[in-house]
Amino acid sequence: MKRLMLLLSVFFLCSIKEVSAQNYSWNNLPKIQKTSFKADxxxxxxxxxxxxxxxxxxxxxxxxxxxxxxxxxxxxxxxxxxxxxxxxxxxxxxxxxxxxxxxxxxxxxxxxxxxxxxxxxxxxxxxxxxxxxxxxxxxxxxxxxxxxxxxxxxWRAVKKDKLTETQWKNKVASGGILSEDQKTWYPSEQS
The missing domain is CATH 2.160.20.10 (Single-stranded right-handed beta-helix, Pectin lyase-like)
Known part of the structure; x- marks a missing residue:
């Protein structure tokens, strides 16, 4: 009985994945028309x-x-x-x-x-x-x-792990505001 339930569960999960894949397949995306412009x-x-x-x-x-x-x-x-x-x-x-x-x-x-x-x-x-x-x-x-x-x-916020140590120090020295955890810099009018 347990084996039958396990097989039915696996079958059910696989069929859900298949239905889900059909809903989001490339074939269901809208067709984009090629642009065309006057020569002006x-x-x-x-x-x-x-x-x-x-x-x-x-x-x-x-x-x-x-x-x-x-x-x-x-x-x-x-x-x-x-x-x-x-x-x-x-x-x-x-x-x-x-x-x-x-x-x-x-x-x-x-x-x-x-x-x-x-x-x-x-x-x-x-x-x-x-x-x-x-x-x-x-x-x-x-x-x-x-x-x-x-x-x-x-205008863009900058995360510390996206910069080198020198770049981060220069960014912080330029002004701006640091997040509470000191890992994200936000621009301000002074920066």
Whole structure:
């Protein structure tokens, strides 16, 4: 009798695993459509952007994205240079293309990232706007071989075990706040 119960239990557990695997198989994932964009190109320079690494180009880049989307889509070109920006809001039918010799540098100025409604672990919560965001979009892409620098050192928490001892000492000396267990560094306005 015990042997029969054991065999039935093993069979039952194996069948649950099989049903579970079917629910989450690759075949059940939604099909993603390939993007397709008009050939129209909107160079951010024509919207007043400056590649000097000092000028905040948020408005110019977002204006180019909006104009591109309104005209039915195309490519928003970030050509060579150092482009300082705040949050970028993508729009439908836009390919944000960053040329090979371009650096899109997000500002460390926290005031540029407004508070937005979001959630944390299923509960409503306020958070800062992401460097690149969008809502209910379709047919979008970020392409090119340029660099997107999110400036994570300005806002990202850092765990001690991710740095060398010297890097950790320098990070702590820069300001910021340490967790109670002294194993996580959080940025502050002074850091």
């Amino acid at each position: 190109t909107f160079n951010i320079k024509k919207f007043g952007a400056k590649a000097d690494g000092i000028t905040l180009n948020t408005k110019s880049i977002n204006d180019a994205i909006t104009a591109c989307s309104i005209k039915g889509g195309g490519v928003v070109l970030v050509s060579g240079g150092m482009w300082l920006t705040g949050p970028i809001e993508m729009k439908s039918n836009v390919n944000l293309h960053i040329n090979r010799d371009a650096v899109l540098q997000f500002t460390a100025d926290f005031d540029q990232y407004k508070l937005v409604e979001g959630n944390w672990e299923g509960r409503p919560a306020a958070r800062n706007q992401s460097p690149i965001s969008g809502t209910n979009l379709e047919n979008i892409a970020i392409t090119g071989t340029g660099i997107i620098d999110g400036n994570g050192d300005a």
